[in-house]
Amino acid sequence: MTQDKTISRERRAAALNSWPRQWPSRLDRRSFMGRTAALAGAALLPQTAGAAPQQYDLQAIEIAPDTYAVYGAREHFTRANGGNIVNISFIATDDGVVVIDTGPSLRYGQALKALIEKTTKRPVTRVYLTHDHPDHVFGNQAFDPAVIASLPGVIANMKTNGEMFAENMYRLVGDWMRGTELVLPGAALEKSSERFGSHEFELIRMAGHTSSDLVVLDKKTGVLFTGDIAFLDRAATTPHADLALWHKSLNELEKSSFATLMPGHGPAEKGKRAIEQTRDYLTWLETTLKSAIAEGLDMNGAMAAPIPQRLQAVALAREEMARSVSHLYAKFEEPFLPVVSNRS
Numbered sequence: 001m002t003q004d005k006t007i008s009r010e011r012r013a014a015a016l017n018s019w020p021r022q023w024p025s026r027l028d029r030r031s032f033m034g035r036t037a038a039l040a041g042a043a044l045l046p047q048t049a050g051a052a053p054q055q056y057d058l059q060a061i062e063i064a065p066d067t068y069a070v071y072g073a074r075e076h077f078t079r080a081n082g083g084n085i086v087n088i089s090f091i092a093t094d095d096g097v098v099v100i101d102t103g104p105s106l107r108y109g110q111a112l113k114a115l116i117e118k119t120t121k122r123p124v125t126r127v128y129l130t131h132d133h134p135d136h137v138f139g140n141q142a143f144d145p146a147v148i149a150s151l152p153g154v155i156a157n158m159k160t161n162g163e164m165f166a167e168n169m170y171r172l173v174g175d176w177m178r179g180t181e182l183v184l185p186g187a188a189l190e191k192s193s194e195r196f197g198s199h200e201f202e203l204i205r206m207a208g209h210t211s212s213d214l215v216v217l218d219k220k221t222g223v224l225f226t227g228d229i230a231f232l233d234r235a236a237t238t239p240h241a242d243l244a245l246w247h248k249s250l251n252e253l254e255k256s257s258f259a260t261l262m263p264g265h266g267p268a269e270k271g272k273r274a275i276e277q278t279r280d281y282l283t284w285l286e287t288t289l290k291s292a293i294a295e296g297l298d299m300n301g302a303m304a305a306p307i308p309q310r311l312q313a314v315a316l317a318r319e320e321m322a323r324s325v326s327h328l329y330a331k332f333e334e335p336f337l338p339v340v341s342n343r344s
């Protein structure tokens with residue numbers, strides 16, 4: 001049984017590695033209606049039986065010269081928000097438009113592309129993906145894969161996790177995902193910077209939110225696009241986090257020279273508040289969880305810990321704390337468990 005499982009896992013890994021850039025349409029979703037109907041029961045029916053298709057209402061907000069933010073809601077994925085919970089950015093250069101992340105679905109990617117055309121009247125020349133999480137990459141399909149680029153580690157994570165993320169997104173936001181396929185980047189970033197027009201983009205390799213996170217600094221405007229290394233006024237998510245590496249990345253960012261910080265979630269601001277708040281939240285989370293375990297509390301006990309006053313205004317602090325406990329508890333509990341001999 002165990003052996004069978006191992007073999008099938010290896011086969012699956014081999015299949016994923018050999019997949020072409022654009023995934024085959026087996027995730028599309030012949031099974032989509034069946035899957036969502038089974039999961040959602042009748043709740044989905046009114047939406048799919050004749051209702052007008054949902055449209056994302058995307059707005060471009062200028063945060064620096066020729067630099068625009070498209071803000072998502074500070075919420076979880078829901079059928080109401082269509083997965084639009086993420087910040088996307090774009091920069092209009094003389095060599096075309098540089099885009100940071102592409103959003104949660106094909107439909108979002110198309111709306112983003114239309115917004116970029118309307119705002120800048122220029123073609124997209126480069127798309128950077130900050131990391132592999134689904135709210136950041138499932139709009140790829142609306143863009144030419146040849147211009148989409150990320151770190152080799154991000155591409156590897158997309159190959160490993162993409163199928164699972166697609167399944168989750170269909171389950172969580174339903175019809176908004178219709179037709180969405182994962183498109184892998186056509187370019188793996190090896191260089192530490194790229195220039196488009198008069199903008200030089202420094203490409204900073206980090207880790208901690210996931211095993212590979214790309215941070216982009218536009219040296220012309222001083223805008224730092226952190227992806228999910230920094231959150232602001234929205235609690236950080238930790239399902240693939242390495243907290244020690246994450247702190248290291250935050251410390252490095254703090255030392256770097258930038259004017260405006262554009263976080264993966266939450267408002268762009270001048271200054272370092274996003275770095276400080278993300279660090280504060282992660283430190284509180286780890287300290288609280290470790291002391292709960294040391295006190296012998298179970299997961300429910302750990303999840304009930306009070307949110308400190310200074311973090312109470314952070315959106316989703318309670319919910320994200322509970323989610324983090326559920327996937328970090330076992331790891332943090334390990335040092336407290338009695339050592340059991342393998343020989344018995």
Ligand SMILES: [Zn+2]
Nearest residue numbers: 131133209228
């Ligand atoms: Zn993320």
